[in-house]
Amino acid sequence: MAYLEIFLPIILLILFLVLLAPKNRQLCLPWNWPFVRMMPTMYLKSHEIYDKITQLLAENNSTVLFKTSWFTKTDILVTSDPANVHHIMTTNFSIYQRGSEFRNVFDFLGQAGNQYHESVPKIVHQGLEKSLIAVLDHAAQQNQELDLQSLFSRFMLDATCLLATGFDSGSLRVGFSRMPSLRCHGRHSRGRVLSPHPAGETVEVAAMATATDDQETGDGTFDVLKFYLKEAASNSDNKGAQNHDDKAFLAANLMTLLFAGRDTSAALLTWFFCLISRNPLVENKILEEIRLNFPGKASRKHIFSNVEELSKLVYLHSALCESLRLFPPGPFLLRVPNQQDVLPSGHKVDQTTKVMLCTYAMGRMREIWGKDCAEFRPERWIMEKGGSKHVASNIFLAFSSGPWSCPGRELAFTRMKAVAATVVHNYRVGVVEGKLFVRASLPFSP
Template identity: 35%
Template sequence: MAIFECLEFFLIIPLIIYLSYWISRRGKKSHEPTNWPVFGMLPAVLQNLNRVHDYATEVLIECGGTYMFKGPWFSNTHMLFTSDPANIHHVFSKNFSNYPKGPEFRKIFEVLGDGIFNADFELWEIHRRTTLSLLTHSKFHSSLETTVWGKLETGLLPVLASLCKQGTEVDLQDIFQRFTFDNICKFVLDYDPCSLCVELPHIPCEKAFSDSVEPLLLRHIVPESIWRLQQRLKIGGEKKLMEASQTFDDFIYPLIFLKNGEQEDDSNMLTTFRKVYEEKHIGPSSGLRDFLKDTSLSLIFAGRDTTSTCLTWLFWLIATNPSAETKILEEIETVLHSKEEKWRRFNVEESHKLIYLHGALCESLRLFPPVAMEHKAPTKPDILPSGHHLPENAKLIFSFYSVGRMETVWGKDCLEFRPERWIAPGGRIKHEPSYKFPAFNVGPRTCLGKEMAFIQMKMVAAAIVYHYHIELAEGNRVSPRVSIILQAKPGLKVRLTKRDVY
């Protein structure tokens, strides 16, 4: 009798699961995940993990821009996902003080320590004010021009010329990551690691950034107990993240000590932040060296990955939209008079005249924002403009990737690459509010390096388009990587054809 009761029990289990599935699917949209008993909606995420950004976009579009994700019952991973500009404006601007980065954000991004990304309140204000003083220093623009053009002429163009002569495929994403890594290290640490040269050397720190961005995204999705276990066992993505963290330390600490004894310069980043640390008595209790390391790492992270990611997707979009390449080339020749003279450097003021190229960069940032999502949590209960109630410390995930792909925000042509949408009738750049275009973040935490990024990207893009025609390598199917930085997977393999420019 007991045997029959056991068999009956095990036969009933599939029926219960099926009924739960059927009930949970009633009235749901086609992409909306099923809320399974015990496991919640995690199976749908795992099933779509290799395209998680596009899957989140499909769900958000069908569900009006905001959706409550319910994780496994034991995991405390319920999260409200949103791409609603009104919600973004409310959290990042109107009710900014109620949404600090907080302890959950710091746990996820613990590798960045007390740098500007993790900082809140007084420490964040000091970071921001100090960084702004460096970016607005009288020497900054001339230093930026010298650094970018120097790396273009001694690194980027010689490397591309060598690869073009060999007739080999070029991974532009790798090239851009090396370029921006060298430049931001020069700005932050006053040191050029020369990762972008003809030999294309392996620089462990430069590669460690790419190794860290995938596990950082998974920490948003996987229950903390799971990734903490991986951390203790030193397996999976957490092992990669730990190795990356050690690599960052090995690279940055010696340079901090090397530069600390040199002559002081008020335009030097390390000197400036050392003075701030000593005057304000802020930062980690572990001391000055950790404060400078955390500060440097955050700025290098921002300078390498965001700019290189935008350039990567820009050239993918140009390669798949030949008419845009023609218009960019025509603008370069018109603005810089390059038909009458050889290629020449152009300054910051001249870069502002490249309107169509600016629009193309904005389209790249709209469709492929380098920071694809952001995590927030209220310190006090709140009600979003969408009507959703948030208890204290609720997990709120903003999909910046989805914002640029919503018809309700950008119109029916939202998936099209149209640089023209950024050009006002008078021929000037059209401004869009940051809560609609959050590529540089929103509100008080808007990226301080926005102008620096545009100047650098225009110089790089103009130089490459002027000298080379770019075609995607055959069979190179590109998609967004599953990572916190929206890199291209498996890279951007192209073939270069030198233009007859002389």
């Protein structure tokens, strides 16, 4: 009897697991436990989540439904199937829409007007000369190790802030110590950029749109949004935002831009330098391309006089695309349908399904990129007769696809090419042994 009391619950538990757990089991999917479903496996594998999901997608026809717990009632459908991507991002995008109106506000991204074309070359040159080259020269003279991602983040933050608002946050300079951080606060769309002030002392740069934001902050912070609104109002064609709703909207967009313009490009450039430091042949080809296209500039730090000249660097462009394929700064794009839908793969989704498009896995699919999909090979982006190869955005998803794709793509390439060409031409970058680590975070970064 005593034995029965001990063994009966165990037998019942085993029966329960056997009957319930394997119910939805597909090929090689994580074990689907009762109540907590696939959460334990996802948690345990979180440190290698991107590679694990890539492998699962390869084994399950590019689409996998992850069951989260019974309590949250939300399932996650992960897909790298190009037909699903096209359906979600283009054909049926209206039910998966993100609903952003940023395009009307910041026309400098090239959607309208010519402010982009006028300002970018000046800002890129100024940033390279005043900060990037100065910092790298100093580090090279001192034989100093540098945190590359912090360096590129600062460059991109200063360039984006200057371009979007006219304010120079001056965070990249010789002797920088703290990494600037971007923070957003609650319902007032309040954001802060922590950055060392050009004058030397550390101050906070804030973009605020609270009900009381007419007052001076009085705590040593600089209100970038107020600066931007004043500039906009003094422009006769644009009276600037007048009411608080407009200001909140502008503040939210300003923060989006600062985040989008800083971390993506900085993470990608860091991966680019990691990859070329391990592939010296690629680095040599980039150097050769620079030599051929900018003759007579060998002894100069600045190899190009206007950013349009950068379009000659086809191999460098390809090496950046190849880095984006292997290490896209956004490894997943998230969408939630606002009604029921059936994907081309046959999967049904509704408002309780989070759909994750796996950019990382798509960049490593044999079916798309061939047997050598795991190799870093910029040549795959170049046509046989020369020139860059066009790859459809539903298979190369780094900048998203369809109507809501990245509006900063051209700007991103211009700035990344300017930085990469200048650094490759002037310095040798190597990864310090043991200092490269991969963070499972967004943006996906070394």
